[in-house]
Amino acid sequence: MADITAPPSETQLKSLLRALDDLDLPALTALLRPLSAIQVVDVLERLDVHERAVLYRILPKDRALEVFEILPPSLQGDLVGALQDDAVAALFADMDPDDRVELLDELPATVAGRLMHGLPPDERELTAVVLGYPQRSIGRRMSPEFVSVRPTMTTAEALTRVSAGLDDAETVYMLPVVDDERVLIGVVSLRRLLTAVPGTTIVEVMRPPHWARATEDAETAARRCADLRVLALPIVDNETRLVGILTVDDALQILETAESEDQARIAGTEPLRRPYLTAPVVSLVRSRVVWLLVLAIGATLTVQVLEVFEATLSEVVTLALFVPLLIGTGGNTGNQAATTVTRALALGDVGPRDLGRVLLRELRVGLSLGLLLGGLAFAVTSLVYDRSIGTVIGLTLVSLCTMAATVGGAMPLIARAIRVDPAVFSNPFISTFVDATGLLIYFTIARAVLGI
Amino acid sequence: MADITAPPSETQLKSLLRALDDLDLPALTALLRPLSAIQVVDVLERLDVHERAVLYRILPKDRALEVFEILPPSLQGDLVGALQDDAVAALFADMDPDDRVELLDELPATVAGRLMHGLPPDERELTAVVLGYPQRSIGRRMSPEFVSVRPTMTTAEALTRVSAGLDDAETVYMLPVVDDERVLIGVVSLRRLLTAVPGTTIVEVMRPPHWARATEDAETAARRCADLRVLALPIVDNETRLVGILTVDDALQILETAESEDQARIAGTEPLRRPYLTAPVVSLVRSRVVWLLVLAIGATLTVQVLEVFEATLSEVVTLALFVPLLIGTGGNTGNQAATTVTRALALGDVGPRDLGRVLLRELRVGLSLGLLLGGLAFAVTSLVYDRSIGTVIGLTLVSLCTMAATVGGAMPLIARAIRVDPAVFSNPFISTFVDATGLLIYFTIARAVLGI
Numbered sequence: 001m002a003d004i005t006a007p008p009s010e011t012q013l014k015s016l017l018r019a020l021d022d023l024d025l026p027a028l029t030a031l032l033r034p035l036s037a038i039q040v041v042d043v044l045e046r047l048d049v050h051e052r053a054v055l056y057r058i059l060p061k062d063r064a065l066e067v068f069e070i071l072p073p074s075l076q077g078d079l080v081g082a083l084q085d086d087a088v089a090a091l092f093a094d095m096d097p098d099d100r101v102e103l104l105d106e107l108p109a110t111v112a113g114r115l116m117h118g119l120p121p122d123e124r125e126l127t128a129v130v131l132g133y134p135q136r137s138i139g140r141r142m143s144p145e146f147v148s149v150r151p152t153m154t155t156a157e158a159l160t161r162v163s164a165g166l167d168d169a170e171t172v173y174m175l176p177v178v179d180d181e182r183v184l185i186g187v188v189s190l191r192r193l194l195t196a197v198p199g200t201t202i203v204e205v206m207r208p209p210h211w212a213r214a215t216e217d218a219e220t221a222a223r224r225c226a227d228l229r230v231l232a233l234p235i236v237d238n239e240t241r242l243v244g245i246l247t248v249d250d251a252l253q254i255l256e257t258a259e260s261e262d263q264a265r266i267a268g269t270e271p272l273r274r275p276y277l278t279a280p281v282v283s284l285v286r287s288r289v290v291w292l293l294v295l296a297i298g299a300t301l302t303v304q305v306l307e308v309f310e311a312t313l314s315e316v317v318t319l320a321l322f323v324p325l326l327i328g329t330g331g332n333t334g335n336q337a338a339t340t341v342t343r344a345l346a347l348g349d350v351g352p353r354d355l356g357r358v359l360l361r362e363l364r365v366g367l368s369l370g371l372l373l374g375g376l377a378f379a380v381t382s383l384v385y386d387r388s389i390g391t392v393i394g395l396t397l398v399s400l401c402t403m404a405a406t407v408g409g410a411m412p413l414i415a416r417a418i419r420v421d422p423a424v425f426s427n428p429f430i431s432t433f434v435d436a437t438g439l440l441i442y443f444t445i446a447r448a449v450l451g452i
Numbered sequence: 453m454a455d456i457t458a459p460p461s462e463t464q465l466k467s468l469l470r471a472l473d474d475l476d477l478p479a480l481t482a483l484l485r486p487l488s489a490i491q492v493v494d495v496l497e498r499l500d501v502h503e504r505a506v507l508y509r510i511l512p513k514d515r516a517l518e519v520f521e522i523l524p525p526s527l528q529g530d531l532v533g534a535l536q537d538d539a540v541a542a543l544f545a546d547m548d549p550d551d552r553v554e555l556l557d558e559l560p561a562t563v564a565g566r567l568m569h570g571l572p573p574d575e576r577e578l579t580a581v582v583l584g585y586p587q588r589s590i591g592r593r594m595s596p597e598f599v600s601v602r603p604t605m606t607t608a609e610a611l612t613r614v615s616a617g618l619d620d621a622e623t624v625y626m627l628p629v630v631d632d633e634r635v636l637i638g639v640v641s642l643r644r645l646l647t648a649v650p651g652t653t654i655v656e657v658m659r660p661p662h663w664a665r666a667t668e669d670a671e672t673a674a675r676r677c678a679d680l681r682v683l684a685l686p687i688v689d690n691e692t693r694l695v696g697i698l699t700v701d702d703a704l705q706i707l708e709t710a711e712s713e714d715q716a717r718i719a720g721t722e723p724l725r726r727p728y729l730t731a732p733v734v735s736l737v738r739s740r741v742v743w744l745l746v747l748a749i750g751a752t753l754t755v756q757v758l759e760v761f762e763a764t765l766s767e768v769v770t771l772a773l774f775v776p777l778l779i780g781t782g783g784n785t786g787n788q789a790a791t792t793v794t795r796a797l798a799l800g801d802v803g804p805r806d807l808g809r810v811l812l813r814e815l816r817v818g819l820s821l822g823l824l825l826g827g828l829a830f831a832v833t834s835l836v837y838d839r840s841i842g843t844v845i846g847l848t849l850v851s852l853c854t855m856a857a858t859v860g861g862a863m864p865l866i867a868r869a870i871r872v873d874p875a876v877f878s879n880p881f882i883s884t885f886v887d888a889t890g891l892l893i894y895f896t897i898a899r900a901v902l903g904i
Contacts, residue, residue, distance in 0.1 A: 010805060036662070038680060045801060070681065166647045173625045173642070173683075190625070190642070195618045210488070226708065228490060229522065229701040231625075231683070248700050249681040255704075256678065259711050260795055266718070267791035267879070268784055276796035277806065281813055285820045288788045292821060293828075295784050302776035313769050320765055320772040324754035324887050327776055332720055332747050332880060336740045339719035343712055344728035349497060353462060354729065361733055368737045369744060376745075427719070428784060435776050 008039045016043060020051050028058050037066045044075065045275045053082035065094055074274035077106035080115075089118040096170060097126040098143045098250060104131070129243070138221035139214030141254055142235040142244030143170035148178045151185060151203040155196040162190065171247050174232040177206045182241040184209050184234050211236050214243050221246060222254035223348065262346065265421065266339065268295060268428035291428065298432040302327075305436050309443040315452055318385065322393055323439070330400040330438040331431040333369060337362050337408030338430050342422045345412055352417040358409050366405025370398035392449045396442045403441070404434045460491045468495060472503050480510050489518045496527065497727045505534035517546055526726035529558035532567075541570040548622060549578040550595045550702060556583070581695070590673035591666030593706055594687040594696035595622035600630045603637060603655040607648040614642065623699050626684040629658045634693040636661050636686050663688050666695050671710045674703035675800065714798065717873065718791065720747060720880035743880065750884040754779075757888055761895040767904055770837065774845055775891070782852040782890040783883040785821060789814050789860030790882050794874045797864055804869035810861050818857025822850035844901050848894045855893070856886045 008016075012031065019027040032040065032055075040059070044052050044067070056079055059067060068076060068091055080088050080103070092100065092115050104112045104127075116124060126144045133139025147165035149158040162172045175193070177186035186206030196205050211234045212221035225233040225246055233251070235244040264271040268291040272279050306313065306323075313320055341358060344350045350358060378394030408430050412422035446452075460468075464483065471479040484492065484507070492511070496504050496519070508531055511519060520528060520543055532540050532555070544552065544567050556564045556579075568576060578596045585591025599617035601610040614624045627645070629638035638658030648657050663686045664673035677685040677698055685703070687696040716723040720743040724731050758765065758775075765772055793810060796802045802810060830846030860882050864874035898904075 036660075038662070038676075042800075070679070163646060166643055172646075191618055194615060194624075208488075210490070224490075226701075226704045227522070229705075231701070248704065249678075249683070252678045252700065252704055252707075253681075255708075256799075260799070263715065263718070263791055263795050266715070267787045269788045269792060272792065275799070275801040276792060277802055277809060277813075281816045281820070284792070284813065284817045285824075288785075288817070289821055289824055292781065292784055292788070292825060296777065296781050296825060296829075299777040299780045302780070303773050306773040306776070310769060310773070313772055314766070317762060317766040317769070317772075320769075320775070321755050321758040321762070323772070323775055324758070324779055324891065325748065325751040327780075328751045328754070328883065328887060329744065329748050331883075332744055333740075335719045336721045336744070339715055340721060340724065340728065340736070343715050347708075347712070347727070348494075349727040350729055357729060361729075361736065364733045365736045365740070368733070369741055372737075372741055373744060373748060377748075431780065431783075435780060439776065 008035060008043055013043065013046070016055075020047070020054060023054070025058060028055065032058060037063065037070060040067045041070055044071065045278055048278075049078050049082060053079060057083070065091065069095070069099065072275060073102045073106045075278065076103050080107060080111065088115065093119060093123060096143060097123070097130050097145060098141055098170075100127050101130045101140055105135075133214050136218055137215050138212050138218045138235055138246060139244070141218050141222075141250055142214065142246045143250070144244045145170050146176065146242075146245040147172055148176045148242055149188065149202050151177055151179065151201070151206065153202050154198075155193045155200050155202065155205065156198060158188070158193055158202055162193070170245055171232050174230065174245075176209065176234040176242050176245065177202055178242050181239075184211055184236050184240055184242045187234065189231075209234055211240075212246065213238065218254050219258045222251035222258075223346075225251040226255060227348070258346075262342070266342070266427045268292070295428050295432055298429070299435065301432070301436040302439055305439045305443075309439075309447075312443055312447060312452055316446070316450060318389060319392075319443070319446055323442075326393070326396055326400060326442055327435045327438050329373065329397065330404045330434040333366060333401045334404035334408035334430040334434045335427050337366070337405045338411055338427050341409045342412040345416055345422055350413070352413050355410065355413045355417075358413060359406060362405045362409030363402060366402040367398070369405065370401030373401060374398040388450055392442075392446045395445050395449070396438075399441050399445070400434075400438050403437060404430075407433065407437075460487060460495055465495065465498070468507075472499070472506060475506070477510060480507065484510065489515065489522060492519045493522055496523065497730055500730075501530050501534060505531060509535070517543065521547070521551065524727060525554045525558045527730065528555050532559060532563065540567065545571060545575060548595060549575070549582050549597060550593055550622075552579050553582045553592055557587075585666050588670055589667050590664050590670045590687055590698060591696070593670050593674075593702055594666065594698045595702070596696045597622050598628065598694075598697040599624055600628045600694055601640065601654050603629055603631065603653070603658065605654050606650075607645045607652050607654065607657065608650060610640070610645055610654055614645070622697055623684050626682065626697075628661065628686040628694050628697065629654055630694050633691075636663055636688050636692055636694045639686065641683075661686055663692075664698065665690065670706050673698060674706035674710075675798075677703040678707060679800070710798075714794070714873075718794070718879045720744070747880050747884055750881070751887065753884070753888040754891055757891045757895075761891075764895055764899060764904055768898070768902060770841060771844075771895070771898055775894075778845070778848055778852060778894055779887045779890050781825065781849065782856045782886040785818065785853045786856035786860035786882040786886045787879050789818070789857040790863055790879050793861045794864040797868055797874055802865070804865050807862065807865045807869075810865060811858060814857045814861030815854060818854040819850070821857065822853030825853060826850040840902055844894075844898045847897050847901070848890075851893050851897070852886075852890050855889060856882075859885065859889075 016031050019031060044055060047055060056064065129144045130140060145168050147162055147169045149161060166172060173190045175188050176184055177188060179185050187209045188202060188206045192205050210228055212224060214235050214237055221233065225248055231248050233246045234242055235246055237243050261271040270287040272287055374394040374397035377397050378390045381393045382390030411430055415422040468483050471483060496507060499507060508516065581596045582592060597620050599614055599621045601613060618624060625642045627640050628636055629640060631637050639661045640654060640658045644657050662680055664676060666687050666689055673685065677700055683700050685698045686694055687698055689695050713723040722739040724739055826846040826849035829849050830842045833845045834842030863882055867874040
């Protein structure tokens with residue numbers, strides 16, 4: 001049996017592209033048949049919008065739905081634009097409400113409106129429930145289709161209700177228990193129901209629930225679902241009434257997107273909304289140019305600092321030789337601290353109230369690093385140049401590392417405290433700040449030691 | 453009902469710490485009672501090793517197991533060291549084989565051996581199966597406890613087998629279907645079993661399986677489980693025989709650890725093996741100093757490049773003013789490209805064979821960014837300084853951005869092709885490389901334009 005999860009081979013890909021160019025439909029159908037859904041997605045991601053629509057139309061109906069469901073929302077949006085309305089309406093009606101909302105966010109308002117209108121009334125209502133919550137809230141990403149049970153039911157009655165809900169509910173493996181006011185009072189796993197002695201009531205087998213509020217940040221709720229290692233997390237409103245359910249696979253997708261955004265922002269780019277190879281060059285430029293410009297404008301601060309010390313520089317040109325090395329090391333130290341603390345924040349290991357402890361730790365770490373690097377640099381530079389240059393470089397590294405680690409460690413916590421995304425606020429800004437401050441420290445120490 | 457998932461309040465934390473200092477056990481018990489397991493973990497992460505053992509011993513037995521299971525493996529290791537042997541043996545026997553293996557990796561060999569020896573024979577065998585696979589392989593992280601069904605069984609027979617396996621199996625919600633040679637031939641969900649018409653056989657309701665090989669990289673397999681949005685992925689040996697199962701919650705944990713490692717390496721630090729606040733300062737220093745030193749040594753390249761151009765520098769000191777700005781912008785451009793491509797690699801959107809397409813895209817992106825920034829810099833610098841300096845800065849930015857984006861985009865793919873972790877190989881190295889090359893470009897252009 002062939003491995004159906006490996007990416008399609010180079011040969012398969014080339015034959016497919018050739019058949020696409022020739023619009024050789026029988027060949028295309030034959031080439032697509034042995035591919036699994038995930039392999040078809042892999043192929044689709046390598047095509048342009050037009051080719052993608054052609055290839056997609058060739059897929060048999062059930063294959064098409066399977067492929068559509070695991071396609072990134074941005075490519076789903078492209079396809080919806082390229083396909084005929086009736087095909088889209090059928091696809092749209094078959095999707096889960098939470099996936100549907102994600103796709104709606106990708107589409108132009110008129111297309112979204114037309115699609116919503118074409119839904120059966122009950123599906124339209126469920127989608128509207130999800131759309132009612134603010135963007136980025138877990139209410140937007142939860143599924144409003146769930147099976148809940150009552151504490152007074154017997155396990156057999158609960159199993160009957162599960163059977164009735166099997167077709168629609170997002171999951172039946174974790175069942176929320178609610179009282180007469182729909183308030184969440186417990187959870188019970190399908191596994192527990194199956195092992196229960198006949199006649200047991202739900203109240204005897206349920207466990208106290210974990211939950212998230214529908215208005216809560218989607219990433220926070222998804223992280224909790226992951227940390228708790230549960231298959232699903234009930235979502236409640238402000239009165240703790242059950243309104244939906246977050247399944248672990250949706251939690252996973254949320255966390256993945258959040259990681260991508262964090263990583264992009266740490267490097268000073270806007271996150272791409274689509275797979276790399278399908279993003280037009282102009283979107284790649286757009287995702288980077290603003291940050292690059294902002295950072296370059298920030299970096300003019302270093303030009304100004306250096307101008308102030310231009311006289312010192314022209315007197316001892318040797319000082320200029322170490323500028324890239326020193327600011328590079330300062331930047332690296334700051335980035336290390338910022339990344340470590342940003343990650344600890346994302347994992348919930350530290351919070352803004354730990355600012356004092358983090359500052360103290362990073363001060364000690366930075367000082368240790370500075371003493372190690374500074375000592376080494378003093379020894380080497382004293383040998384290669386002279387002792388006074390060695391002293392300047394050594395002392396600069398000690399102060400620079402201490403300053404950079406402390407600032408780098410504090411920044412993400414300050415960002416969180418003032419409710420800015422720590423990833424947006426951190427690494428590139430820290431580099432720029434550390435560059436300018438570092439030069440100031442360097443030339444101040446140089447003037448003092450060299451007596452100029 | 454109080455929110456049991458929010459972190460404990462500052463007041464609760466302070467009272468707990470005070471009671472711990474006073475060793476006031478009744479007060480501690482009372483303070484711990486209202487906390488959920490996840491809140492207790494939150495408290496434990498803020499304590500030192502000794503306090504942690506004291507607090508843990510106070511927990512009632514079932515609470516203790518619940519807390520232990522969601523504790524990070526490094527802290528589990530600490531606790532095992534601090535608790536008495538019989539308490540540890542009981543805990544250890546209650547864990548799942550895959551979690552047990554993770555804990556064993558954390559412990560000194562003698563302690564690990566003693567614990568393995570204390571296990572009941574069947575549990576010991578299961579753990580040994582998992583331990584037989586190479587480190588970082590999915591075989592190490594899979595669960596060897598699963599329920600499988602045969603294609604010839606009726607759905608009712610399969611359900612009976614599920615009921616029998618309910619207590620031990622890691623999951624019963626996704627069932628692998630195997631033939632007489634234990635070869636994986638399909639999967640069927642519990643949900644599908646429950647909806648089947650009586651008398652249906654498994655072969656009629658099973659779907660073709662996705663799977664991972666036990667020797668495959670754990671992160672690759674976990675990513676596949678996440679991408680496919682399945683609750684569990686069957687794990688097979690080289691003959692496609694079923695040997696275990698990867699559940700989505702374990703996949704999630706693997707991906708989370710991998711993300712942490714990638715983010716750490718992108719910033720040039722070694723990943724921390726424990727939560728930030730519990731890591732001793734000396735481990736923080738150790739996780740950063742090697743990289744910092746390697747990068748600083750790499751950066752001496754910039755000192756050497758500048759030495760070559762020292763005469764040019766002392767003739768036109770103004771050139772020194774722009775060094776931090778230029779290398780900063782080059783580094784940012786390179787990092788943006790490297791991070792975008794590293795992420796695309798991690799998500800499977802590109803592979804080493806896409807090198808040509810990525811190079812071409814990054815060349816175009818870099819050139820566009822260079823023309824935008826260079827044009828702007830030319831205009832501003834010509835006004836503030838003079839047209840010849842403006843020309844130097846403008847031309848440098850165009851070449852620098854093009855070079856940096858192309859190198860930055862190619863690096864992660866080259867790293868993957870030569871089987872090095874792209875995250876280890878990328879951002880800080882790119883910065884160092886771009887710094888040195890950028891200075892070379894800058895001074896070459898300056899000499900040509902200024903005629904010196």
